[in-house]
């Protein structure tokens with residue numbers, strides 16, 4: 001009903017945009033369902049990775065432009081504050097990896113939803129469009145923050161101003177996404193990667209995510225202090241003890257995410 005399907009298997013929370021007849025364009029209900037899925041993932045120790053994916057031919061066409069709530073003259077800031085900002089915050093604050101599996105076009109907030117993931121894998125036929133400027137808007141959903149970081153300032157501002165379609169291969173060649181794979185290998189590649197991440201030392205991955213993000217706005221001195229504090233916390237985890245034991249015993253570690 002909400003346009004989002006959620007299921008769980010072996011530590012992986014599958015969150016799927018499921019409004020294919022609208023190219024998975026996001027309405028209020030979907031935005032809230034997505035946010036709730038990420039917030040629930042934070043509270044659930046059995047979830048160790050979130051795999052964000054979509055049904056149909058598109059990943060996500062961004063905001064549903066047919067929604068009366070975004071008609072000219074309406075308060076777009078209110079829509080963003082209610083629907084998009086809480087979603088992006090929930091994704092970025094989650095101390096667990098988020099993997100985006102981009103099957104087709106990702107436009108507007110749909111592109112920035114994918115870029116808010118930690119690891120992005122795209123099908124060769126997929127593409128990204130910062131389509132905001134085509135309709136007189138600026139990139140939202142964290143785009144103005146994320147695009148220069150992923151693409152570098154020169155490309156980011158070109159992408160945002162021109163609103164041109166960027167192929168998955170181009171995004172990969174520019175270093176903005178983790179991988180691009182043949183269309184028929186996408187689901188398998190993402191599922192394998194998600195299972196690998198679900199067996200990783202979750203606390204360490206969460207600390208990596210938080211430290212990288214904090215690092216964007218801090219000095220080296222602050223980063224060194226943060227690394228010391230986080231490493232102290234990680235040194236007290238089961239997974240560190242297990243990692244060291246497995247190394248000594250020359251076996252595969254059995255990480256528990258705690």
Ligand code: LHQ
Nearest residue numbers: 023025061062063064065066070076079080107108109131
């Ligand atoms: C759509 C949409 C769509 C509704 C395709 N909505 N129907 C936040 C809050 C506040 C304010 C506003 O913004 C935001 C954030 C944003 O995301 S703004 C950006 C919104 N998204 C866009 O501007 C993208 C608009 N869509 C497109 O550029 C194209 O449709 C893409 C590139 C996604 C796909 O192109 P095609 O593969 O050529 O498909 P199509 O254009 O023929 O679309 C298929 C149908 O889907 C079509 O309907 P129809 O009845 O003619 O078959 C489109 O109208 C509909 N559709 N996107 N966002």
